[in-house]
Amino acid sequence: MIPLVNINLRLMDYEQSIDYLNTQFPVFAKIGAAAMTSGLENIINLCSALGDPHQKIKTIHVAGTNGKGSTSHMLAAVLQSAGYKTGLFTTPYLKDFREQIRINGEMISETYISAFIADQKETLEQAHPSLYEVTVAMAFSYFADQETDIAIIEVGLGGKSDSTNIITPELSIITNISFDHMNILGNSLDKIASEKAGIIKESVPVVVGEKQHQSDIVFLEKAVQCGSELIFADLNLHTGNIRHEAHQQITSIYHQDTLLFENIILDLGGHYQLKNLLTVIQAVLTLRKQGWIISNEHIYDGLKHTTKYTGLQGRWYTLGEEPKIICDTGHNTAGIKEVMQNIKAFPHQNLHIVIGILKDKEVGEILSLFPANATYYFCQLNFERATTASDLQTQATVFGLKGDTYDSVSLALTAAKQNAGPDDLIFIGGSTYVVAEVL
Numbered sequence: 001m002i003p004l005v006n007i008n009l010r011l012m013d014y015e016q017s018i019d020y021l022n023t024q025f026p027v028f029a030k031i032g033a034a035a036m037t038s039g040l041e042n043i044i045n046l047c048s049a050l051g052d053p054h055q056k057i058k059t060i061h062v063a064g065t066n067g068k069g070s071t072s073h074m075l076a077a078v079l080q081s082a083g084y085k086t087g088l089f090t091t092p093y094l095k096d097f098r099e100q101i102r103i104n105g106e107m108i109s110e111t112y113i114s115a116f117i118a119d120q121k122e123t124l125e126q127a128h129p130s131l132y133e134v135t136v137a138m139a140f141s142y143f144a145d146q147e148t149d150i151a152i153i154e155v156g157l158g159g160k161s162d163s164t165n166i167i168t169p170e171l172s173i174i175t176n177i178s179f180d181h182m183n184i185l186g187n188s189l190d191k192i193a194s195e196k197a198g199i200i201k202e203s204v205p206v207v208v209g210e211k212q213h214q215s216d217i218v219f220l221e222k223a224v225q226c227g228s229e230l231i232f233a234d235l236n237l238h239t240g241n242i243r244h245e246a247h248q249q250i251t252s253i254y255h256q257d258t259l260l261f262e263n264i265i266l267d268l269g270g271h272y273q274l275k276n277l278l279t280v281i282q283a284v285l286t287l288r289k290q291g292w293i294i295s296n297e298h299i300y301d302g303l304k305h306t307t308k309y310t311g312l313q314g315r316w317y318t319l320g321e322e323p324k325i326i327c328d329t330g331h332n333t334a335g336i337k338e339v340m341q342n343i344k345a346f347p348h349q350n351l352h353i354v355i356g357i358l359k360d361k362e363v364g365e366i367l368s369l370f371p372a373n374a375t376y377y378f379c380q381l382n383f384e385r386a387t388t389a390s391d392l393q394t395q396a397t398v399f400g401l402k403g404d405t406y407d408s409v410s411l412a413l414t415a416a417k418q419n420a421g422p423d424d425l426i427f428i429g430g431s432t433y434v435v436a437e438v439l
Helices: 014-024 028-035 041-049 068-081 110-119 121-127 131-145 189-199 216-226 273-289 296-304 306-310 333-345 363-367 389-397 409-419 432-438
Strands: 059-063 086-089 101-103 150-154 171-174 206-208 230-232 238-245 248-255 258-266 317-320 324-327 351-355 375-379 402-406 425-429
Touching: 014 110, 014 131, 041 121, 041 131, 059 068, 059 189, 068 086, 068 150, 068 171, 068 273, 068 296, 068 306, 086 131, 101 131, 110 121, 110 131, 131 150, 171 189, 171 273, 189 216, 206 216, 206 273, 216 230, 238 273, 248 273, 258 273, 258 296, 273 296, 296 306, 324 432, 333 363, 333 425, 351 409, 351 432, 363 389, 375 389, 375 409, 389 402, 402 409, 409 425, 409 432, 425 432
Parallel strands: 059 150, 059 171, 086 150, 171 206, 206 230, 324 425, 351 375, 351 425, 375 402
Antiparallel strands: 086 101, 238 248, 248 258, 317 324
């Protein structure tokens, strides 16, 4: 436990408040699993002291290995378009702590954060939470205070033991299952699925994005146990007539042979977003059955303006032209496989890759997915959890990946820009924190 210092929190401005949070509470981004507390007792006690704000709001709970952030943002955009005051809690943030807590796309105010910390000093000292638990409790309090109609709550890690899992939502969503955080969640897909299935609640319907052979039985058994309707989005729906225009994707959605939505425009790049799209559409269809008023026009509008309505960044996100510069937060084997498909499909002459990877990931397995016919810029992240640039370079040589090391992401990107021609592609990724630094 990190001791709390004796600070007059009433006198702190926003920057001082954020510094207080980052220095006084264990931070997962910095130290990994050591920042986590066991079970839900901490968050239950903390929220109890706050008046149980999570019981005062309607929620949608979203878990999954990949795609949960994009799915949460797309669904939030649709609900915003439908006129609902929509809260959105997602982690981690890329540039600003406040990105994690939004209502109708607007970040939580600096004054609310400073006031929350000042008002709850004694409560925080008694609860001894992690930074993540503080942030979850703050989000629930903010959404309750602002009287949101619905709040979409993204799981931070796993599901059953995640601090967000004290809510009873209107709908549970599990995007997919693949290997990530095995040191915490388990080293088999059924173990990981069991952790994700922990968000399924009694009589609450659940949408699973992808039916997967090694995990579907886990979800089915849990749904039966809870008396919850379960729908696999990719069994019920499919895309067709896919095309790309500028930074947009256009597709139609079918149920078997029946056209449900023609020419949906999706403003999120990356072919993998079409999987998330099916999850979102199925979630909306399920919400409609529950009485939520969401028209086809709201669906079209929200999906066309997801980044505008919610502020989403970092998903196959364009940073520059001539050369084309694209970043993506994919950071595990499944996510990197999707990114590699996008790179292969993207027209370019030479490929430059700015890369950093955290050492608690499957570094070798991730590196094995990258192409040898690219110039690499191995960068040093400012985290204890990060693989050093030199270690990353050494491990990469096993797979024929060649390049120099750099002391920061910005230095690596500068070098890539200097070396790249106007028809080249510079890709930045390997970790959410690489994208965060470049943004």
